[in-house]
Amino acid sequence: MRLTPIALSLLCLPFYAMAVPSLTGQSGLMNMPDARVEVDGQYGLGYSYDSPYSTLWTNLTFLPYLQMNGRFVGIRGTSGFSGKYQDSYGSYKDKVIDLKLRLLEEGAIAPSIAVGKTDMLGTGLFAGHYVAVSKQFGRVDTTLGYGSGRINGAFGGVRWLLPYGDGGWALLAEYDANNYQKDFRANQTFAGKRQNGPVLGVSYRWGWLGAELVKSRTHSSINTFVSVPFGDREFVPKIYEPAAYHVVRTRPDAQAWRSDPQHRLGLLDALHKQDYRAVSLAYQNGVLHLDFTNTRISDVGRSVGRAVRTALYFAPLETRVIKLRVNRRDLAVADYEFFNLPVLTAYLNGQATREQLRDVALVSYADPDKNREDFDALSTELDKGVDLGLIANEDGQSIQLKGQDQQLNRFSLAPKLVMYFNDPSGALRYEVNAQASGQWRISPRNYLDAAITYKVFENVSKLDNPSNSLLPHVRTDIAEYKKGNPLRLGQLTYTHLFQPAQRLYGKVSAGMFEEMFGGVAGQLVYFPPASRWIGELTAEAVQQRDYQGWFGRKDYKTVTALASLHYKLPAGITLTGRAGRFLAKDSGVRMEIKRRFNSGIEAGAWYTYTDGKDITSPGTPSSPYHDKGLFMSVPLNSMLALDTQSTVNMSISPWTRDVGQQVEVPHNLVREMEDPERQLAVGDALGRLGERDDEPPTGDLPDPAWWPSASGVRMRLNDSMATLPDIDTAAVATALGVSAVAVAATRDKTVYKQLSKRGDNSVIKAWDAAGRAAPLLAVGAAGAAMTLADDPVLVNTGIISLQSATLAGGVSIISKKLINRARPGESGSHVWQQSVSGDRSFPSNHAAVTMAAITPFAEEYKLPWLYVAGGLASAGRVAKGKHWLSDVVAGGLLGYGAGYSLWKGQRNTILAPSVSIADKAVSLSLTHQY
DSSP states (O other), X not given: OOOOXXXXXXXXXXXXXXXXXXXXXXXXXXXXXXXXXXXXXXXXXXXEEETXXXXXXXXXXXXXXXXXXXXXEEEEEEESOOGGGHHHHOEEEEEEEEEEEEXXXXXXXXXXXXXXXXXXXXXXXXXXXXXXXXXEETTEEEEEEEXXXXXXXXXXXXXXXXXXXXXXXXXXXXXXXXXXXXXXXXXXXXXXXOOOEEEEEEEEEETTEEEEEEEOSSOEEEEEEEEEETTSSOSSOOTTOOOOOXXXXXXXXXXXXXXXXXXXXXXXXXXXXXXXXXXXXXXXTTEEEEEEEESSOOOHHHHHXXXXXXXXXXXXXXXXXXXXXXXXXXXXXXXXXXXXXXXXXXXXXXXXXXXXXXXXXXXXXOOGGXXXXXXXXXXXXXXXXXXXXXXXXXXXXXXXXXXXXXSSOEEEEEEEEEEEEEETTEEEEEEEEEEEEEEEEEETTEEEEXXXXXXXXXXXXXXXXXXXXXSOOSSTTHHHHHTSOSEEEEEEEEEEEEEEETTEXXXXXXXXXXXXXXXXXXXXXXXXXXXXXEEEEEEEEEEEEOTTSSSOEEEEEEEEEEEEEEEEOGGGEEEEEEEEEOTTSOEEEEEEEEEEOTTSOEEEEEEEEESOOBOSTTOOSSSOXXXXXXXXXXXXXXXXXXXXXXXXXXXXXXXXOOTTOOOOOSSOHHHHHHHHHHHHHSXXXXXXXXXXXXXXXXXXXXXXXXXXXXXXXXXXXXXXHHTOXXXXXXXXXXXXXXXXXXXXXXXXXXXXXXHHTTTTOHHHHHHHHHHHHHHHHHHHHHHHHXXXXXXXXXXXXXHHHHHHHHHHHXXXXXXXXXXXXXXXXXXXXXTTOBOSSSOBOSSOHXXXXXXHHHHXXXXXXTOTHHHHHHHHHHHHHHHTTSSOHHHHHHHHHHHHHHHHHHHHHHTTOEEEEEEEEETTEEEEEEEEEO
16 A cells, blocks of 8 residues: 555654553553653553453652552462462462653654663562663654563564544554563463564553553453543532622621621621631721631632632721631631722722732731630621531542531541452452541630441451561551451540641640550641741650450550651652651651642652561561552542542551551641641742632742752853863872872781771770761761751752762762672681672772761861761771771772862852742743852
8 A cells, every 4th residue: 555645744743742551551552661751740540451460550650750650460370379368369469669760851853761660669570671762753653672671682662643533543563572481480370371572452542541452472451541630730620619709788887897796697607608617707997807717628819719709798898908817727827918908809800910919918827926816706606507418529438428517516427448458368358337427626726536437348357367577566456456346436536736836836636546546646847937848746655445446455555756857849749757766666767758749639658667677578587577658648629520628548558567657646737737838838829819820830939959950950060070180180189099098908907807806895886886877977967958058058068068979979889899899707818809799898888978978068167077077987887897997098088089079169159049920931040159
């Protein structure tokens, strides 16, 4: 068939290169990956069957160039367990995490280039690496790549977007390079019959939905998926959202407002019907004060807009100013003041611009010391009873019986489903309950929370795989709890909220917090103004509840305490570090990373490292398990046709673990206050006050000075290159360094023999501990200076310090591999013996990183004692016999050279980023200060 000119032109037209999930869930062709990643924030969930593999997969484009993929793979034809679990568990199942990093985005000429790693955590049954190159030619997207591991050698393929219908159809062809013969238990499964080679397929994508049919020489496969754009602000139009209040009425004068309570009660009633609760009103000398909590509207500015719009219909005619205080559960968040009501009215009616409104509005963080107590009317004066109804698709429930009054009292009766995956005695465990829950506002800032559950049916109690955890069983006895009474008291907690200062929130709780623990707890959270970090302190004194689910207790008691720092990076990323004591009396740290997308959906992961020795499989006494998992928080307002503050929180992690666990206490203040605080910190804090999308396109805080967009990476590189020493100077410095290492090498054997005799001495052990901790402390201090300091010189020095530590550490690692010197413990009396074990010695990484990190601070602030402290700490590695003396000398000199060179080149590279907004354009400029 000969292509006509029209067909050729259709083939060559430019089309957007769309990334599509492969059979593994990661974007690609069919079995092979490509160099594409889905658009930023795209989330996918799907199922594929590719004999013998059935895969439930999920993926997320966490950053514009980084795609994360998780899959739960069942291998048909081979059992997961033998013996008594063989029938209940079924086929072998494995959890897999894949990662793809796009190094280069496709341009007019340049192709897209990506590298990836498969099965990077866990058993490694599908482990491998690959590099892929993709380039689009009209409707044809081509890929070439090379892999090692499961992908064995070269691969490639094409995807042709057909010029028919809605453009969702595509034909695919690839060369499958997977080495199926080496797959896990391939001789027992269909994998042993599969061969690499050509594969054909057809795919169709319609909106969020997609499917792919694949045909190889031995079998057929299928992949179906749904793909959700987390980067969109909302997915469903708000067709069921009530219209803003609009009832034309005659406004009273000030005399009538004071004398007739119906005017005040009318305003309270109108606000109550719009989900405003705990409302307080006061009018004095032309100023109307309004305090409220809105329990449904998610946007703070929009809740203010609807409240002030309603107030304008009821306010006395003499009103000149309206002041509003926004609360969250009685905690003051923000104060809004409008001092030109004609302009405000014009804006609400679409007759004034946002810029005009900014000139007559004042927004500030609420000061709790300025609380009013002389209100004219309160919500408690409304005799409305309880709004009771059967409600669908609200608060994360498909159906519920819900009631709430004019205060913050509420209750609900709803079904509750909990699922657990991958226990040896059954791949899927579930629990279905009927739960009655309620919250009673005893008085302002005092709450009683209760929940009673009735077990409808479950199979968690059938778990018969006993835990071998040597830690206190704080979570692993979950099956025993499920065997208790069908009717259980899940929660009964009293909470007192307090606000000692502006942007400082606290709580004290007592009672039964959750199914397994009760006691007393406290939390204190601080949101600094115009800052990227949040400080948090939590402490709990708890006792384990018994298995029956009422008021009985077990003997286990403990006190937990955690100090947490949440740091907000650009692109909606938040890093969290927690340190302290966990539930099983294990101490350590927990690191979390999450990203908030435009829709408000958050996705992230955590990893906990403690001194708890969890030997539950896959943990062993020599390599204990460390708690880790993935989590997602989904605000339902992005997915419903009605605005709501409700959020669904989900996590995926091993559910019979004791290490790194925490108690779940109601009213988490970070979770409740983070979003309103975020809304106030960006833009003009007016949000969607006018019920229209006219917000400035800032969206986030300006990038910090050390972020690549603001730190001038190219400028720093140029400055560093410009101050490199000439050849003669570099030769002299190198000669001096080599001489120092050579002199130290003559004393290697003598120093080792002298110190090895005292290896068990407590002083030597402490010295070695200092040497191991020194690089962590130095790098941590540099990171704190870079991210938390306000002084631009200190921030710049922190940046240089981290650069120096990275450079010195990299050179040290490469040098170790090239020189391959054995450590003293391996070589004995042979000083320069080659390492057989791969545990190399020269130079010392600890010494190199420590000296590199402290040198910029020592030079900038004239602190020579830092060199002494760093040198002595690094010498601890020699004292314990981990390094030869010459290793530490070489590492220290390497670190000093890196730190001094970068400091000298960049000490004046203090960049002042500034952001300017004009109309709908945002510009970033950098000022190079000397």
